[in-house]
Every structure is written in C-alpha cells, then in structure tokens.
Amino acid sequence: MTPTRTLTLALLVLPSLALAQRTYIEVGSPNFQPLPIAVPPFAHETSAQAEAAELLQVLRSDLTLSGIFDLLDPKGFLADSGEGLTAPTIRFARWTDVGAEGLVKALVRKTSTEIGGEFHLFEVRAGREVLFQVHRGPASSVRQLAHRFANDVIQYYTREPGIFLTRILALKKTSRGREIVAYDVDGQRAEVLFRDSGIVLLPAWRPDGKAILFTSYRGGRPELWTLDLATRRQHRLLAVGDLITGGVYSPDGRKIAFTASQDGNSDVWVANADGSGARRVTTDSAIDGSPTWAPDAKRICFVSNRAGNPHLYVMNADGSDQRRLTFQGNYNQTPRWSPRGDLVAFTARDERKVFDVFTVSPETGKIQRVTQDQGRTNEQPTWAPNGRLLAFTSDREGRPQLVVSSPTGDRQTVVTREESEISTPEWGPLGR
C-alpha cells in the first residue's frame, strides 16, 4: 500500500474510531464468601500425637469461628498423607483439585516440659509458602499455641490482628452466687475471676485488660467497683446518687461513663477513670442510661425513653448535640459501639415480642438484623476488639449461652455449654 493510500484510509477511518465510546458499567455488592482452606492432620513426633490432634482441632475451630474461612473436609483430601512441609515437596495441584485456596501444615514436637510446633501457610494457586512460624510454650499451653497460629493466619490474610488470645467476660449464675467468668473466644478455659454471694452486674474491661469494672450491691446499694486481675483485689471506685450501674471505660482508658440515678432521675454520667470528677451529662427527665463510647471517645451512644419508648441516642461526650439514632422498634437497649466506629450493636424487641440483636449505623441510622428466629432472647451484644465479630447471649438451646457471630449474623456459633445461665458478655481487649 502506498503512503498516499495509507494516509487516505487513516483520514477516513480515524475520525469514526475517535467518536466511538466504549460502554462502562459498574459492578459492586459482591458476595463475600469464606476462603476455602485445608488444614490436614499435623505431622508430629511419636510422643506428641495427642497434642498434635488437639492443636489441629483448636486451630480448625478458630479458623471456622473467624467467619472468613471455609474449612475443607479432610475426607475429600487427595494429597498423600505423608506429603512434606515445604513447597517443593507439596503437590499443589491436588489441593487445587479439592478447592483449597490456602493450606496449613505443621510439625508438632514435645519435650517433658514444653510443646512446640512449626507452622506453615501456603497459597495453593501460587504454589508458595507465605507464612512460617515457630511457637512453643509450656506443655499445658497447647490451646494457646493453636490460638497464636490462628492469629498469625488472620493477620496474614486480613492485615489485622487476630482475636484468638482475647477473652470474653460474662456473668454466670450459680448456686454459690454470681461469678464473673473469663472465657477464651471459643468458650473454653473458663476462669472464675470473682465470686459474690450478692448481686453483681455488668462487668466491663479496662482497656489495658488488667482490671475489671463492675456493679456490686455489697455496700448496700449499687456502686461501681474495680477488680485488679493480678492481685484480685477489689476497690470501690464510685458511688453517686441513689444508685449507679453499668460503668464502661472510654477506649483511651481515661474516663468512665455510667448510669446513675439521683432524686429519682436516671441519667448518663461521666467521671475520670479514678472515679473523680463525676458529672451528669444528660439532664432529661426521662430515663437515660446504658452508655457506650465511640472508639474516638468523643461521642457516647445511650438509651433514653424520652420519646416514649427506649431508643438509642447519640451525643458528644460532654452531653452536647444529643440526637435520636433509632426510629424503628419500640424497645431498643444495650448499645455497644464497634471498635471500628461504623456500627452500634444493640438488643431490640420486635413486633413478635422476641428480643434480637441488631446493628445500626451511627451515621445513617440504617438498622440491620443479626439474629432472627433463633430462640426467644438474643441480647447484650459485645464487639470483638477487631470489630469483625460479635458475641451475645442466646437461649436458642435452652439456658442463655454465649454465641459468637459475624456482624451480619450469617455465621453464628454457640461457644459455651454451661449448665448455668450466662449473661452480659463483654469482649476483652487485644494484647493481654
């Protein structure tokens, strides 16, 4: 083709191409699904068979509980059970064939005093090892070892700290009185921190995880007390007005908010963490209470019946700029502000007279349901410190027990099977 003809063609065709516009559409709202992960039985020294089995079980349980993994059934695995622990010795095609995206392998060792394991995480499609950790501890720390590696896996995938070494406080009614019990996230290793034959209410963590704030009637009326976890010493922190309940530390640990009744009027109060400087921040003649702090400690969400029924309200921490947050339902209570700040979880009674857990956006007021048709009472939600999970109590299996759930409610697990009733759970901070 001569240059002339090329030029002619270009002049004729280019303008029409320039005018052509490709159509674009936007696709959002994906369906988030758990990542399929394979955790085959761990290799172990002969003496560590039982520990390897327990490690495997705890790790699988943790990854399932996280809500972001789909644990593949080992019955379907195609790989040789004697397969190695390093990428060159693994036939990844066999793991791809069973749908695995991630693969965990481990070797468990044991001495007379110590248990240890080397843990490997592989990305199956890429066929490479992406995480290698060695954990060891006292012989009795098998569960913690598994929790530690579960945290590693969560950290790798989400770039956020895992929560499997955190603990959940709850009140347990027993024949000997009321106990404040700390559970592992999977409901195991229940540890009684405090027992009182009288009334004990609403335990709450101090953000450093070293002390607990709770309401006790031991002084003859409800007062706020603290419990030092290292010394187990109790200390009366605050007594204001006629009664005082439900103290919660601000996320920075510098303040506490609580409900106090003075002259028959219940209001939200704020004090310094040492109990000094208490002052009332709501003054409405209605019942105000159940405060919860925003993660920046600048705002407080609370319950008030000033509109006739209990609803959630939001205000600045000094009591200014109060506004109503919920307009649906007629009995909304026990708010808990997510550490991410984007949601407030709460309990509400719906038109069927059933108590369920909901979340509401503090910005838009949009309410979403977490539980539905799962017992008569699901209540008192509390957030995991990473904001990815909720815990609450539910009577779906009889007596109220602890449930760990995704914030959308699509994955829920009853984690305790206590013979006693459990109430007012409070999820502890990271880094204990």
Next chain:
Amino acid sequence: MTASTLAQSPLLARRDRLWPVVSLSLAVHAALIALATLLNSAPIVNLEQKPIVAKLVRLGEKRPQELLPRIQAAPPPAAAPEAPPVPAAKPEPAPKPAPVPKAQPAAPAPKPQPAQRTAASSGGDVLSSVLSRVKRERALSEPTYGDPQGDPLGDDSEAAGDQYLALVERSLRESYVLPSTISDRDRLHLKATVVLYLDSDGRVLRYAFESRSGSSAFDAALERAIHAARIPPPPNELRQRYRNEGLGVLYRP
C-alpha cells in the same frame, strides 16, 4: 513490449491522471472533517452515568416504617411428599343422588404402600416434613411487604428500568464472589476495570484488565467471576459493538 508501446499504455496515462484526483479528494476530506470538527464537536458522553438496574418489586403492603427490619426469608421449601396418590375413582357416567345419604368419607383414606416407601418417609423425616410444612404455613400466613404496584414474583428493590446493561450487571453481580479475607480497609479502595469482549451469544470471548487493583486476591477473584458469569446475548444492534469494542466493567467491593 517496446518503449513506445509502454509510453502509450493507458494504464500509465491513468496513473499520471490519478494524482490530481487523489490530492483533490484528500483536500476535500480534510476540509470537510475540519469543518465538521469545528462546527459540531463530538457529543459529550457521561462515562459516570450508571445504567439503571431493574428489579421486580414484590406485591404487597409496604412494611410499616416503624417496624424493625426482618431478614428476607428463603423461599419456603417445596411441599413435603405426601402419601402416595390414591388412584382416582372411576367417574360415574352420571351422578345419581343417593336416596339415603351415607356418612362416608369423600375419598378413601390414602394407604401407605410399603413398596413405594422411601427414605423420606422414615420417622425423622416425617417429623422434619411436618415441621417444614408448619414453617411454610407460618411463613405464608405472615404478611409480606412490598409495593402495592409490585409484581407477585418481585423482590425488594424499588428501582425500575429495563436495559440490556442492567441484565449484564445482574449476571456479573451474581458471579461476583470475593473472599471474606479481604480486609475492610482494602474494601474501601480496591477497584479494577476489565473489558469484556462478548460473542453474539453473550459468551466472553476474551477479557483484558484495563486497570488492576493491586491486590492479587481481588484480581484473581474477578477472573473467576468473569469465567463463571452467564451473560445474556446482546441485542442485535449491539453485538458488533460488544464484540469489537468490548464492554468495560468497573468492579468495586
């Protein structure tokens, strides 16, 4: 062929005469294009404009706004298999009024037939079938909220519209699955644009990333979503366009 013969060839003569014509044509075209560009610039296309996504609206009264939301229940399961059908009685040629009405059942009671029993009729499954029937009846007895102008088969949305792109968007969204391990932080900023080249039957002939997200997990999930998508065939007038120019898809979490 001699030189004089060549010189007299009509082909050569025409080639010599072609130059002025081509030059004139080029000049005229260039002038016309310049004129058209100056007088009538290209239409402004709003690339941000999104297609309207159509969803059917369920028929029914609107759920009162003061009520707490309920999770849309999954469609009630199919009716549990009942007892085997009883062979229909032979129709009488003409109904005769019985002189003395007898208290008899309208139809013979269905007898369980062991030969036709399946695992579904075992004790536990009978219980579960009864439970599921009770659930279904309860679900049906509950008010369903929607829009008085809605469609009995509709779902919850209120948008309206009908475009091919809406169907494409829906089919792509149905296969759009991301791993839950993608962090909330990443979900705020991840995005990728893929150009899909569609065959006349809607099949994706090929695709190309116009821009990647920077997350291998996200991009790999998009590739899986594209492979799994069942896109409806484009209308006749758009087939050439989507085959040659492609359809751009901006994916966001």
